[in-house]
Amino acid sequence: MQANGTGGQEPEPQLSCRNGESSSSAAGAVHSNGLLSSANNGLPSSTESPAPDTGMKKKKRLSQSDEDVIRLIGQHLHGLGLNQTVDLLMQESGCRLEHPSATKFRNHVMEGEWEKAESDLNELKALMHSPSAVVRMKFLLLQQKYLEYLEDAKVLEALQVLRSELTPLKYNTERIHVLSGYLMCSNSEDLRLKAEWEGKGTASRSKLLDKLQTYLPPSVMLPPRRLQTLLRQAVELQRDRCLYHNTKLDSGLDNVSLLIDHVCSRKQFPCYTQQILTEHCNEVWFCKFSNDGTKLASGSKDTTVIIWQVDPDSQQLKQLKTLEGHAYGVSYLAWSPDDTYLIACGPDDCSELWLWNVQTGELRTKMSQSHEDSLTSVAWNPDGKRFVTGGQRGQFYQCDLDGNLLDSWEGVRVQCLWCLGDGRTVLASDTHQRIRGYNFEDLTDRNIVQEDHPIMSFTVSKNGRLALLNVATQGVHLWDLQDRVLVRKYQGVTQGFYTIHSCFGGYNEDFIASGSEDHKVYIWHKRSELPIAELTGHTRTVNCVSWNPVLPGLMASASDDGTVRVWGPAPFLDSQDTDGLTVECYSMDS
Numbered sequence: 371m372q373a374n375g376t377g378g379q380e381p382e383p384q385l386s387c388r389n390g391e392s393s394s395s396a397a398g399a400v401h402s403n404g405l406l407s408s409a410n411n412g413l414p415s416s417t418e419s420p421a422p423d424t425g426m427k428k429k430k431r432l433s434q435s436d437e438d439v440i441r442l443i444g445q446h447l448h449g450l451g452l453n454q455t456v457d458l459l460m461q462e463s464g465c466r467l468e469h470p471s472a473t474k475f476r477n478h479v480m481e482g483e484w485e486k487a488e489s490d491l492n493e494l495k496a497l498m499h500s501p502s503a504v505v506r507m508k509f510l511l512l513q514q515k516y517l518e519y520l521e522d523a524k525v526l527e528a529l530q531v532l533r534s535e536l537t538p539l540k541y542n543t544e545r546i547h548v549l550s551g552y553l554m555c556s557n558s559e560d561l562r563l564k565a566e567w568e569g570k571g572t573a574s575r576s577k578l579l580d581k582l583q584t585y586l587p588p589s590v591m592l593p594p595r596r597l598q599t600l601l602r603q604a605v606e607l608q609r610d611r612c613l614y615h616n617t618k619l620d621s622g623l624d625n626v627s628l629l630i631d632h633v634c635s636r637k638q639f640p641c642y643t644q645q646i647l648t649e650h651c652n653e654v655w656f657c658k659f660s661n662d663g664t665k666l667a668s669g670s671k672d673t674t675v676i677i678w679q680v681d682p683d684s685q686q687l688k689q690l691k692t693l694e695g696h697a698y699g700v701s702y703l704a705w706s707p708d709d710t711y712l713i714a715c716g717p718d719d720c721s722e723l724w725l726w727n728v729q730t731g732e733l734r735t736k737m738s739q740s741h742e743d744s745l746t747s748v749a750w751n752p753d754g755k756r757f758v759t760g761g762q763r764g765q766f767y768q769c770d771l772d773g774n775l776l777d778s779w780e781g782v783r784v785q786c787l788w789c790l791g792d793g794r795t796v797l798a799s800d801t802h803q804r805i806r807g808y809n810f811e812d813l814t815d816r817n818i819v820q821e822d823h824p825i826m827s828f829t830v831s832k833n834g835r836l837a838l839l840n841v842a843t844q845g846v847h848l849w850d851l852q853d854r855v856l857v858r859k860y861q862g863v864t865q866g867f868y869t870i871h872s873c874f875g876g877y878n879e880d881f882i883a884s885g886s887e888d889h890k891v892y893i894w895h896k897r898s899e900l901p902i903a904e905l906t907g908h909t910r911t912v913n914c915v916s917w918n919p920v921l922p923g924l925m926a927s928a929s930d931d932g933t934v935r936v937w938g939p940a941p942f943l944d945s946q947d948t949d950g951l952t953v954e955c956y957s958m959d960s
Contacts, residue, residue, distance in 0.1 A: 432463065440465045442597040449595070469497060472591040479582070480575050484515040494586065503585040505541050512536045514578050516549060518570045521558045529553070601628060608632035613895050613902045614639045616876045616922050637940035640917075640925045641893075641903050644941075647934040649676055649689055654928035655701045655717075656871065656914045660709040663920025665690065665728070667712055668934050669700025675714055677728060678934075685924050685938055691731050696724050701869070702747055707754040711771070715746050715759070723748065723759055725771065737773030739765070749787040749796065758796050758810075760784030766798065768810050777810045788830045788837075797837070797851075799825040805837065805849075819849050826869045831879055838882060840870050846884050848896070862901045864888040868911060875917020875925060883925060885912030891927050891937070907935055 432440070440463050444456045448467070460466060468476075475490040488511060495504050512535050519528035536546055555561040558569065568574040580594045593599070605626050609615050614634040626632075652672035659666050659680075666678040666687060675693040680686075698716030705712055711734065714724045721743040725735040737745075737759075744761030751757060751768075756776065760766040766779040783801040790797065796808045797818065805819035805828065819825075824842040831837075836857070839847045846860040863870075864887040872884035874896075882894045891905035891912055910930035918924040925937040 432465070437463075437465050441467055441592060442600070445592050445595075446597045468592060469590045471497065472586065475582075476579060476591070479511070479579050480572070482518065482570075482575065484511055487511055494590070497587065497590050498585065499587055500585070505539055507582050507585050509536065509539055509541050509545075510578060510581055512539075513545075513549065514574065517552070517561070517565060517567055517574075520552055520555065520561055521570050523558075525553065598623065605632060613898065616640075616881070618877055636903070638923070639893075639903065640923050640937040640939060641905055642938060642940045643907050643935055644685065644924075644938040645687055645936040646907075647676075647678065647687065647689075647936065648932070649692075650674065650932055650934070652699075652932060653910075653930040654913065654932060654934055655699065656703050657926050657928040657934055658703050658705060658914075658916045659918045659926065660705050660728075661707060661919060662709055663918045663924075665709070666916070666926055666934075667703050667705070667728075668926075668928055669696075669703050669714055670932075671699040673697060673699055675700050675703065675712070675726070677712075680918070680921070680924070682921065685921060685936075687926075687936055693724075693726050693731065693733075695733070696722075698722065704748045704750055704757070706750050707752060710754075713748045713750075713757060713759075715748050718744055718746060718762060720745060720761075723773070725773070735771065735773040737769065739767065739775065747784055747787045749789045751789050752791055752793050758787055758789065760787060760798065762801060766808075768796075779808060779810075779815075782806075782808075785825060786827045788828065790830070790834050792834075797828075797830065799828055799839075805839075818851055818854055821847070824867070826865070826867070827871045829871070829873055831874050836874075838872050838874060840865055840872055840884065842867050846872050846882065846892075846894075848882070858897075858899055860884075860892075860894045860901070861899050862886075862904065863892045869913070870911075871914040873915050873917050875919075875922070877922040881917070883915040883917055885915050885927060885929070887911045889929070889931075891915055891925075891935075905937060908933070 440459065444459055444467050447456045447459070471490060471493040475487060475494060478487040478490055488508060491504050491507060495501050498504070512531055516528050516531045516536065519531060532546070532550060536549070552561055552565055555564060561567070562569050568577065583591050583593060601623055605623065609632055612632055612634050614636055616634070616639060647668070650668065650670040650672055652670055654668055654670045657666060657668040664680050666680060667675055668678070669675050673694065673696050675696070677690045677693065678687040679690040696714055696716060698720035700714045701717045702715040703712060710727065710729060712726050712728050714726070716722065721738050721741050723737045723745045724733060725737070726732065727734050742763065743765045744763040745759050745765060746761040748757055748759040756768060756770055758766070758768050760782065762783045762785060764781055764783050766782040766784050767775055768777040769775055782798060785799045785801065788797040794809050794811050796810065797805050798808060799805045803821045803824055804817060805825065806815050807818050808815045819837065819839070821839065821841050823844050826840045826842055828837050828839045835850065835852055837849045837851050839849060841847050843866060845863045845865045847856060848858040848860070849855070850857050860882065863884050866887055868887060870885045872882060875881050875883055880896050882896055884892050886892055889906070889908045889910060889912060892901045893903040893905070894901050908927065908929040908931050912927050912929045914928045916926050923939050927935050927937065929935070
């Protein structure tokens with residue numbers, strides 16, 4: 371534990387498309403909207419409300435939401451080819467899937483009857499919220515008509531469409547120039563390749579219909595695959611609210627049960643000690659996984675850096691090599707972007723910086739500008755050829771791999787550093803309780819974050835948008851660097867004037883972890899101020915936590931007790947376990 375005394379034109383809508391053939395005896399082809407394209411004028415006879423039957427019991431009046439659900443179910447069943455079932459559903463409910471004018475329009479589009487489809491637009495115009503959208507719909511129809519003529523080698527007809535129909539619309543002239551270039555395509559295959567078009571037929575016409583539908587109200591024509599969209603949104607929302615969800619989100623529904631709510635067990639989360647690494651013989655001040663997740667570096671007061679190899683299958687760590695000779699003790703480490711090099715810094719009285727080649731174990735650079743310097747922090751430029759370093763005595767340098775001084779910034783008392791992805795901006799926290807952005811190219815600087823207490827350390831998310839600060843006596847704060855606002859203060863951690871390093875982690879960096887002076891590791895979901903886990907096991911202050919960037923279930927912590935603890939899911943995890951360790955996932959609003 372280190373003591374620190376710092377006080378224009380509307381774009382065309384793009385929708386995906388799925389095509390299939392109906393298996394029902396009452397059906398023709400089924401396109402991506404899940405409705406018939408030919409049989410019974412594209413829909414079952416029940417698209418028109420059935421005539422009242424005086425001999426039947428009076429039907430119950432349906433609410434709007436009930437009608438919506440029936441239409442959604444009908445559309446989904448049509449997509450499965452269960453068209454006779456849909457017939458019965460519509461007849462019994464008195465609902466219809468879509469407006470008759472939309473049905474007629476659909477059939478004409480799917481059959482390539484472009485003049486009739488254009489005529490249908492006049493009927494649909496009165497049903498649209500924005501009548502001006504007719505021009506955009508007509509443009510899409512004519513574009514398909516033009517491309518199909520080209521594919522059929524009907525160049526004169528295609529040219530006629532381009533000159534006499536598309537151009538007079540005076541819409542999307544840039545696209546018209548692109549379309550005219552397709553006249554030079556040597557064959558139909560060349561046309562499909564350059565136009566990124568599926569070619570004449572059901573596939574491209576279904577995709578066209580998906581685009582056209584976006585201009586029509588849902589009361590006239592349902593959006594394609596609407597039920598699947600709603601179900602997918604529901605699953606994603608449950609996952610977003612799951613406190614322990616730490617795996618890649620599957621955008622599909624094939625591997626999801628819709629019969630139960632999504633719940634992740636705490637046993638799947640890195641809350642359990644997998645290993646205790648005891649090779650250091652004094653306080654361990656820092657640890658950091660490599661960018662590719664295959665190694666862990668730990669630095670100690672015992673002056674050594676140990677490189678650990680991560681087994682991706684067992685997720686066990688074994689000692690790979692020890693880097694020795696740093697006389698001041700190692701309080702900070704930084705991997706180069708390609709993980710070839712590792713830089714080590716020492717505590718406040720350290721005037722040296724050590725740069726090792728990790729692969730060979732050789733010391734490439736031992737840099738010291740002056741014995742009066744304090745080089746306690748370092749950050750790599752994204753190009754991997756430069757780095758910045760500094761300390762609280764007013765040093766702020768930019769150097770090359772051989773330690774040669776490229777630039778310097780006078781009078782900045784640096785506490786922690788970070789290089790943003792633009793390759794120009796360096797963030798530095800200083801003794802004025804702030805983080806400023808420095809540009810070494812044009813020598814400009816600006817204030818980004820201002821705290822009321824000393825910033826002991828900070829780290830930045832992969833996308834460069836969020837900064838995670840450990841603030842003296844205040845704990846862990848999350849800042850939005852773009853909007854320059856404090857987003858959240860996380861509760862629970864004990865943070866005095868010692869340097870403790872927190873981190874982002876988990877899949878998509880949805881989690882935050884930090885050490886604490888009360889010997890614990892705290893984990894929060896990024897959107898929840900209360901911790902979702904408090905990990906015990908260390909017997910002294912936890913100085914640093916690092917989350918593996920590739921294996922989201924693996925985390926390491928370094929402590930003054932001389933150990934590095936490796937955390938992972940519960941051993942011998944059984945998905946059927948239901949004992950007391952299984953924790954429910956509560957909504958973050960609760």
